[in-house]
Amino acid sequence: MRWTLKPKPSSNKVKALATELKVDELIATLLVQRGIETYEDARQFFRPSLADLHNPYLMKDMDKAVTRIEAAIANGENILVFGDYDVDGTTAVSLVSSYLKSYYPNVATYIPDRYNEGYGISYTGIDFADDNGFSLIIALDCGIKSIDHVAYAKSKNIDFIICDHHRPGEFLPEAVAVLDPKREDCTYPYDELCGCGVGFKLIQALAQNRNQTIENLIPYLDLVATAIAADIVPITGENRTLAKFGLEVINANPRPGIKALIQNVKKKVLTITDVVFIIAPRINAAGRIKHGNEAVALLTEYDLDQAEIFASEIEQHNADRKDLDKQITVEALSQIVENEETKKFTTVVYQENWHKGVIGIVASRLTETYYRPTIVFTKSGDKLAASARSVKDFDIYNALEACAEHLEQFGGHMYAAGMTLKEENYAAFKEAFERTVEETIHPDLLTPEISVDAEINLTDINEKLIRILNQFEPFGPQNMTPVFMSKGLRDSGYAKGIGADEDHLKLFVKQSRSIGSSQGFGAIGFGLGKKLDLVKNQNSFEAVYCIDENEFNGKVSVQLRLKDLR
Incomplete structure (x- = not known):
């Protein structure tokens, strides 16, 4: 993972918005990063109204x-x-x-x-x-x-x-x-x-x-x-x-x-x-x-x-879908390894009997594994059909357009697309797609990025901050859940791996600079179980995380949802 701290917006804009909205500068910073710079922008963001829909x-x-x-x-x-x-x-x-x-x-x-x-x-x-x-x-x-x-x-x-x-x-x-x-x-x-x-x-x-x-x-x-x-x-x-x-x-x-x-x-x-x-x-x-x-x-x-x-009935279809996509993902991953294609700029796989209904999900799973623009093909009638998925900031639609001579048809978006081609054109397309991506993708885009909104101290986390962050919902593209970074963290000594295979990490973190303060938070890191040694013996570490509220036995507590540690 590469951690990218978002550029700090203009301090004049942040201060002006903080004053106008009567919020602290951290909230104003998060808003300006989302293109919200005026009181009216903020009103539409926090209090959207159906009356604001366009004619x-x-x-x-x-x-x-x-x-x-x-x-x-x-x-x-x-x-x-x-x-x-x-x-x-x-x-x-x-x-x-x-x-x-x-x-x-x-x-x-x-x-x-x-x-x-x-x-x-x-x-x-x-x-x-x-x-x-x-x-x-x-x-x-x-x-x-x-x-x-x-x-x-x-x-x-x-x-x-x-x-x-x-x-x-x-x-x-x-x-x-x-x-x-x-x-x-x-x-x-x-x-x-x-x-x-x-x-x-x-x-x-x-x-x-x-x-x-x-x-x-x-x-x-x-x-x-x-x-x-x-x-x-x-x-x-x-x-x-x-x-x-x-x-x-x-x-x-x-x-x-x-x-x-x-x-x-x-x-x-x-x-x-x-x-x-x-x-x-x-x-x-x-x-x-x-x-x-x-x-x-x-x-x-x-x-x-x-x-x-x-x-x-649909619930049963969903259970069948899960079984299929797991099986096909395993087959696709082994194909990539067998063909020694793990070092390429793209992931393109084909098996004629893969279920057409789940190849899009499989493409997403392969993208998560190798983090490359990915296409999964299967046989459909007398042609091959495929689903494509991309990595952040790379336009896969444009890449397909550059290879259009090998395709029968294609369509989609920047991050997801579909296409068909004749089987005899598969090898030429695969080669052209690899070449196009190699020539056009920035090398940084082949490493997953965590985009960090702001660096904060644990003492910045309080009820008011959480209450306002909850009003940022609904979250999604261009309004993602805010991600924070904190340095000089230590575990209280009770860190442990949890889950059947101890794949996940559970700990209680405090910050060195606030030692003596009782301020600390429970934290959970899904898929971060391998990083347990990093936080043992009260070693100092940095973390990127989202702030969650965890409900257990009727009690609500603040919890940090860890995205990565170093």
């Missing part, structure tokens, strides 16, 4: 989308809501379809089969629409590059409205409306929405058109918050507002499908991290193991008893 009609083509949907309703047309099979896609389909169905019955949903159709808009889906009398398809979380598919639909007199958040190619599909804040000609003020977020802007515009207020849309925010968490988009601006209010819905009055998924969770209040690790993998498991339709059925079910039946 959806600021998004390019929104007026066209609403006009076409209202015309379809007026003419009694059948509307097909189409979306990807991951969390973002299935929540978006559930959101838009359930909203439209609240006042119009001729609405159905379509999720492509991961194995037979693959990612995005499919010809099979368009044929289904044609065979069943659908004249309008609303595509969510996909479609921005589906030029041929949209043209094919047009030849069958089927219109498309595309709601996507991926980067467009050189040309846009000839749809009735293309809603994508990443369009170069779109001046919408916030371009980090997920696919479900773009879907929410669509129903917000439809609601405005029907004289409904934002209050009418609050019950849909549990879906939007789940998508924001799962798709790892920045928790800034509108995403932060939607996530905050969506979490409130999840904790207070979630839809039956989400209630069924979380009813065995013992925590009183779920955070965005819980959504990432508890709700999202289960919704994803449906599309990975069986079919994304099962996720939509769960999320649009209004009867709790039926939702519980759906949730138990």
Whole structure:
């Protein structure tokens, strides 16, 4: 691990903000690091309001989308809501379809089969629409590059409205409306929405058109918050507002499908991290193991008893998914070692019978192990399909673009992407990808980085600091949980390894400079069991950590969650 202390912001800005907000300079520093420099910025950060959401009609083509949907309703047309099979896609389909169905019955949903159709808009889906009398398809979380598919639909007199958040190619599909804040000609003020977020802007515009207020849309925010968490988009601006209010819905009055998924969770209040690790993998498991339709059925079910039946089936899919990804990860790691590829700039592996539904998870696990831009391939029909994951600050989408001549198709983000290629092009692609990354990646990016917000003393940790830090939630990209560094630490003498294999480290730390003070804190270091010798015999050490509150037997205490020691 390399520890990087964030540059100190301008002391004038920090002092001015500290004075204006009546907080100490440590809090003001953390805020300025997050781009919050004025009282109004801080108000929106600490007290986000649904009233601050942007007018959806600021998004390019929104007026066209609403006009076409209202015309379809007026003419009694059948509307097909189409979306990807991951969390973002299935929540978006559930959101838009359930909203439209609240006042119009001729609405159905379509999720492509991961194995037979693959990612995005499919010809099979368009044929289904044609065979069943659908004249309008609303595509969510996909479609921005589906030029041929949209043209094919047009030849069958089927219109498309595309709601996507991926980067467009050189040309846009000839749809009735293309809603994508990443369009170069779109001046919408916030371009980090997920696919479900773009879907929410669509129903917000439809609601405005029907004289409904934002209050009418609050019950849909549990879906939007789940998508924001799962798709790892920045928790800034509108995403932060939607996530905050969506979490409130999840904790207070979630839809039956989400209630069924979380009813065995013992925590009183779920955070965005819980959504990432508890709700999202289960919704994803449906599309990975069986079919994304099962996720939509769960999320649009209004009867709790039926939702519980759906949730138990999805729970089984999730258990199967865990077994598969463990097995494939072991096979992939041994392949890397056998082929002596541990020293490369990239990790690219292929096995024709690996389960297509879990290769993305396996790519993430390999990235954690070797910390390299990683691609995991499997056989899919007569082609190879892959999932890619990147390391912090390296744009894997750009690297794939540089190797596009070897690919059939690809799409995604800076940190995650998918692609297909012909099997005979695999070796050439693997070589080109390795060369591209070697030429473009900064060597530092191949070592995991802990970004440290500030160096503090243990005496700086008090109730007021913790209370304000809690108000920084929800955490996520561009608003991560603050990480602190302290020097001159010593264990009280009771440090020990814990867990089945003593993989984790438990200790009680004090700071040398405050010896004589009783100030000290319990600390836990997950995966840091090997560093026990470092802290034995009251050796002095430095640590980077987050500040947590630990609840045990009804008592709440401050605990340092250690990220690394040296």
